[in-house]
Amino acid sequence: METTQLRTEPFVINLGPHHPSTHGVFRMRVVFDGEVVVDVEPMFGYLHRGIEKLAEGRTYTQIIPLTDRLDYLAAMSNNWGYVMAVEKLASVPVPERAEYLRIIVGEMMRISSHLLATGFLINELGAFFTPLMYMYREREKLLDLFDMLCGQRLTYNYMRVGGVSHDPPPEWWPAVKRFVQEMPSYIDDYENLITTNEIVLSRTKGVGVLSRELAINASASGPFLRASGIDWDLRRDDTYSIYNRFKFDIPIGTNGDVYDRYMCRVKEMRQSVRIIEQALQQVPKGEFRSNVPHLIRPPVGDVYGHIEAPRGELGFYLVSDNSIAPYRFHVRPSTMINLTTLRDLTIGWKLADLIVIFGSVDVVLGEIDR
Amino acid sequence: MTVALSGKGVAEEISKRFPGSVVSSDEMTIVVSCDKLFAVAEFLKTSDLTMDYLVNLTSVDYVDYFEVVYHLVSIKRNHSLTLKTRLYGREKPSVASVTPLWRGAELQEREVYDLMGITFEGHPNLKRLLLWEGYPGHPLRRDYL
Numbered sequence: 001m002e003t004t005q006l007r008t009e010p011f012v013i014n015l016g017p018h019h020p021s022t023h024g025v026f027r028m029r030v031v032f033d034g035e036v037v038v039d040v041e042p043m044f045g046y047l048h049r050g051i052e053k054l055a056e057g058r059t060y061t062q063i064i065p066l067t068d069r070l071d072y073l074a075a076m077s078n079n080w081g082y083v084m085a086v087e088k089l090a091s092v093p094v095p096e097r098a099e100y101l102r103i104i105v106g107e108m109m110r111i112s113s114h115l116l117a118t119g120f121l122i123n124e125l126g127a128f129f130t131p132l133m134y135m136y137r138e139r140e141k142l143l144d145l146f147d148m149l150c151g152q153r154l155t156y157n158y159m160r161v162g163g164v165s166h167d168p169p170p171e172w173w174p175a176v177k178r179f180v181q182e183m184p185s186y187i188d189d190y191e192n193l194i195t196t197n198e199i200v201l202s203r204t205k206g207v208g209v210l211s212r213e214l215a216i217n218a219s220a221s222g223p224f225l226r227a228s229g230i231d232w233d234l235r236r237d238d239t240y241s242i243y244n245r246f247k248f249d250i251p252i253g254t255n256g257d258v259y260d261r262y263m264c265r266v267k268e269m270r271q272s273v274r275i276i277e278q279a280l281q282q283v284p285k286g287e288f289r290s291n292v293p294h295l296i297r298p299p300v301g302d303v304y305g306h307i308e309a310p311r312g313e314l315g316f317y318l319v320s321d322n323s324i325a326p327y328r329f330h331v332r333p334s335t336m337i338n339l340t341t342l343r344d345l346t347i348g349w350k351l352a353d354l355i356v357i358f359g360s361v362d363v364v365l366g367e368i369d370r
Numbered sequence: 371m372t373v374a375l376s377g378k379g380v381a382e383e384i385s386k387r388f389p390g391s392v393v394s395s396d397e398m399t400i401v402v403s404c405d406k407l408f409a410v411a412e413f414l415k416t417s418d419l420t421m422d423y424l425v426n427l428t429s430v431d432y433v434d435y436f437e438v439v440y441h442l443v444s445i446k447r448n449h450s451l452t453l454k455t456r457l458y459g460r461e462k463p464s465v466a467s468v469t470p471l472w473r474g475a476e477l478q479e480r481e482v483y484d485l486m487g488i489t490f491e492g493h494p495n496l497k498r499l500l501l502w503e504g505y506p507g508h509p510l511r512r513d514y515l
Binding site: 044045048050052053214216217218219220230232237238239302304306313315317319327328330332336337339340341369370 | 371372422423424425426428430431439441445448450452472473474475476477478485499500501502509510
């Protein structure tokens, strides 16, 4: 029997900005040939609030709550990155106890953020929300701890230039200790559920591979970079705060596929638990904030401060003209830059894989659009 | 720990290769003239300084001139350098795009183009990133609002 030649035409789908898999309001204009992705064009700006412009009219302290609204799933890290840049610019000392508190909440934030990244990976593979609830269970405990600390669950406004806003209440310490003791067994649970799951393996192994060379050339950062086999973590390679006092490993991947990104995040959670454990034993008594004037007037100059946030390198570029507000405030958005290679990763894969690959970048639109 | 290279030392090296390209330099940064920017950037990437990683690209409006700031890091050798260039004239500031050297500049240059109105010559797809086409003005300029 003669087979008829089927002729197909490429067609365009607008994915987002209100698609549930886009983690917010992200829009992709995707060209398909049948089910296969031919071209992807990311569209940004649906959550643009002009935070960089707003910051030019606020004092250095008033900007801290704005940074909460950047990467709202890791608000503590954003606070931290910003206040560190200001401290560098204005040469403000930070008391020892505050450094420990920052490390503890920063690593708690990393766990909380990676929990969601892991949970939503399963969600995007098609297991709708039931497995995700396990990750939400632990995230909820972390949010309760942050609530005890500063009265907020999402936008903390906890860090201050020269320290933190409050000393934790006495009941906070045993609660954190309990969490740190319990957490490794929960991570075991996730690994039992996901790491060797046949469906997960077949959907993620070898999917969306980012090569070493492209990862560096496209300025990828965070677990997204390390999954491609590049041993680069600012906590060790450009040590800030007091990270040099702790022992921790930096997990790296080998293939740079979706599975490696997942594994990097899970292993990083274990390392974060390790760091918090060590910090809890060493934390000294004393001041939690140094004496800083209400209105900070840093000397004329510019500074680039960066930290290893859960999603990658989060940088703040500040220019001061010796007034009470920054002359220029720029955020290096880690996930926006990670999305540079979205087209390279997804071309040739199917629609269902596009969702998974995009999810594995782990974006937060508040930070991308600012 | 990432070593911040001395701008003065690197500036000397660059002056040897490209006479007259360095405008000024201090302990942290080098300012190069905008017509030599691409050549200098290429030199920094391909010479044994191996600046293989463009961390951050942004711009500042100093009213008299625009400054484009490049934060470069070498992952291989773990050192960093800040490169700057100044663009005079408010009508049509433009500088060579470094996207052919570092893909990481692609979206960041589009953002600078969008919010500061600086054109990057040789960019593969230079259009607005956050705001829509036809938006009046460039909000991060000091004379906007």
